[in-house]
Amino acid sequence: MSRVYNFSAGPSTLPETVLQQAQKELLEWRDSGMSVMEMSHRGNYFSQIAEELESDLRLLLSVPDNYHVLFLQGGASAQFSLIPQNLLKDKTKACYIKTGAWSEKAIKDAQAYCDVVVSASSEAENFTAIPAEDTWQLDQEAAYLHYTSNETIHGVEFNDVPDSQGLPLVADMSSNILSRRMDVSRYGLIYAGTQKNMGPAGVTVVIVRDDLVGFAQKTTPPVLNYAEQAKNQSMLNTPATYNWYLVGLVLKWLQGQGGVKAIEQRNITKAALLYDAIDASALYSNPVALAARSRMNVPFILADNNLDKLFLSEAEANGLVELKGHRSVGGMRASIYNAMPEEGVKALIDFMAEFERTH
Numbered sequence: 001m002s003r004v005y006n007f008s009a010g011p012s013t014l015p016e017t018v019l020q021q022a023q024k025e026l027l028e029w030r031d032s033g034m035s036v037m038e039m040s041h042r043g044n045y046f047s048q049i050a051e052e053l054e055s056d057l058r059l060l061l062s063v064p065d066n067y068h069v070l071f072l073q074g075g076a077s078a079q080f081s082l083i084p085q086n087l088l089k090d091k092t093k094a095c096y097i098k099t100g101a102w103s104e105k106a107i108k109d110a111q112a113y114c115d116v117v118v119s120a121s122s123e124a125e126n127f128t129a130i131p132a133e134d135t136w137q138l139d140q141e142a143a144y145l146h147y148t149s150n151e152t153i154h155g156v157e158f159n160d161v162p163d164s165q166g167l168p169l170v171a172d173m174s175s176n177i178l179s180r181r182m183d184v185s186r187y188g189l190i191y192a193g194t195q196k197n198m199g200p201a202g203v204t205v206v207i208v209r210d211d212l213v214g215f216a217q218k219t220t221p222p223v224l225n226y227a228e229q230a231k232n233q234s235m236l237n238t239p240a241t242y243n244w245y246l247v248g249l250v251l252k253w254l255q256g257q258g259g260v261k262a263i264e265q266r267n268i269t270k271a272a273l274l275y276d277a278i279d280a281s282a283l284y285s286n287p288v289a290l291a292a293r294s295r296m297n298v299p300f301i302l303a304d305n306n307l308d309k310l311f312l313s314e315a316e317a318n319g320l321v322e323l324k325g326h327r328s329v330g331g332m333r334a335s336i337y338n339a340m341p342e343e344g345v346k347a348l349i350d351f352m353a354e355f356e357r358t359h
């Protein structure tokens, strides 16, 4: 078997030990006599998996007791519509910070439900920076302030929690949750699809402060209503049971790595290695302002884009795959989430140096 270094933005590489454990337990989970896939979601065995999943996530992120932790379906994309449906209450406006393709999508979908106030945008700079906070135009009549803590496509990441000036702060953390320490108590709601940094696709984590829950619109279906799901431990309908189990394995792996603080240190090291290599080269460049560079997704372009195809094919021949950048940005993108080992980043850097030397 020859596993490659997979730099995909999502679904993305998983820790090998997690895959091995899933393989070991595929036919029989603990002493249950059955696969997790075959279990009733209401039974004792699966209840144990569900309880461990929630308590492990609470522990890793130090989630305060006054927050619900939900495991939903529909991806982060469903949340683009569900956040306004659940949080608007009697308000008609919501503030959004536009820093890249994902916040742009969140804005577009929210517009069906409310007046979106774009409080700041870096569109004029092609999404290569984060607008300075003292220029943000927040509207105190808004129901919340939404931002995307890591723009997966543009490689732009917030280093600090924005000051929402009293508005409930809502963050799409799909591509940087559990990659760095974060103070949950600063947020009204955090959401993340699991396929970037927490496991396979198929689960969406929603962490929401309890005073914000219970105000969904009358037309919001129960399975999409945070209050209903909170009351039913996210099991109003049959959840994606096997995916919950896999996310649980990833969380246990993360605990074994020393938790979020330890993985953050490793992520800082990995990102610094790659950005230093890009900055030192004459062939590669990254357009993002230094202070806004993502530790998770590193886009870079080649000075001569005629070399793009060759770069990708030679990288693949060296076991380095999924490096093609998003079509809206072009060039390359290396996603280096928690599960990407430092050796993978080093292998990429060595390949890039050799490619530059020979081309």
Ligand SMILES: *Cc1c(COP(=O)(O)O)cnc(C)c1O
Residues within 6 Å of the ligand: 010, 074, 075, 076, 077, 078, 102, 148, 150, 151, 152, 172, 173, 174, 175, 193, 196
């Ligand atoms: C991938 C991604 C999404 C979309 O996730 P889906 O699960 O495909 O809906 C949304 N926001 C961010 C920041 C992402 O990286």
